[in-house]
Amino acid sequence: MTYLPYYLTLGLLSGFVAGLLGVGGGLILVPILVWLFTTQGFSPAHNMLLALGTSLAVISFTAISSVRAHHAHGAVNWVMVRRVAPGILGGTFLGAWLASRLPGQFLHYFFVAFLFYAATQMLLNFKPAPHRELPGSIGLSMVGSVIGLISSWVGIGGGTLSVPFMLWCNNKLHQAIATSAAIGFPIAIAGTLGYIVAGWNTASLPAYSAGYVYLPALAAIASSSILTAPLGARLAHRLPVAILKRIFAVLLYALGIKMAMGLM
Structure with a gap:
């Protein structure tokens, strides 16, 4: 109960950012959850996995209203969602299962590298020029498996990867963002199930955990983020989003540097 206000505040922040800037909130959730779990005295060996699993579980709730x-x-x-879904589901579930069997520090380094990538993408407002059309069902399924695998290792809904891919495949920006939101739901569901299964029989997890999903944090963050996501979405049409994205990118750089310093 001591940490409940922190989880509620984190939910308010991540929901607002998700609605305002169109990101799922996982890039904020994961590093702050790692810090909170560490200060609560949870086992350091499991904190990154708990943060990833809990982040994806939160996104599985918040993605519904967005979709x-x-x-x-x-x-x-x-049509694209249906074609990419098999790869998404398989890649995300496999990625969550593999995450628990990778070397201890790998996920930390991978997440820091991805955080810097996402911050740079946002800072530069990167939008690839269209070069081709969407591939067929097999090609989309293969792409989906890669997006799902990477998303499971960084605890996000995949928009940082799927939106640029769809723009590259000649989709309009608003359709790419909307389709990415729909793709984020199966990513979150498969990732959540994967982390629950991977951690089900793991010893020394905190009480009230379902595998690598910490249920008190999930309940608090999901309930409060739902309140602020619509507010962020409304303000997106009134505030200078381009400037806010650059500010958010600086925040991501700061979080990445903080996590990198903790690895030294």
């Missing part, structure tokens, strides 16, 4: 909103505007390419 409904985009679907109401008719912006989701459901």
Whole structure:
């Protein structure tokens, strides 16, 4: 109960950022969850896995409202979602299972590198020029497995990867963002199940954990993030989002440096 205000505040922040900037919040959730779990005295060997699993579990709740909103505007390419889903589900579940068997510090280094990549992408407002059309079902499934695998190792809904890919494949920006939100839901579900299964019989996990998902943090963050995500979405049309993205990129750099320093 001592840490409940921290989890509620983290949910308010991640929900607001997700609604305002169109990111799923995992890039903020994971490093702060690692810090909170460490200060609570949880086993250092499991904190990164707990943060990844809990982040994906939160996204599985928050993605629902986002998908409904985009679907109401008719912006989701459901044909692509159906074709990419098998690879997404398989790659994400496999990635979560592999994560628990990788060398201890690998996920920390991988996450820091990805954090710097995402911050740079946001700082430069990177949008690849269209070069081709979407591949067929087999190609999309293969792409989905890669997006799912990487997303499971960084605890995100995949938008940082799937949006640039769809822009490269000649999709309009609003459709790419909407379809990415729909893809994020199976990523979150498969990743959550994968981390639950991977950690089910693991000893020394904190009480009230379902595998590598810490349920008190999930309940608090999901319940508060749902409140602020719509507010962020409304303000996105009134605030200078381009400037806010650069500020957020600086925050990601700071989080990445903080995590990198903890590895030294």
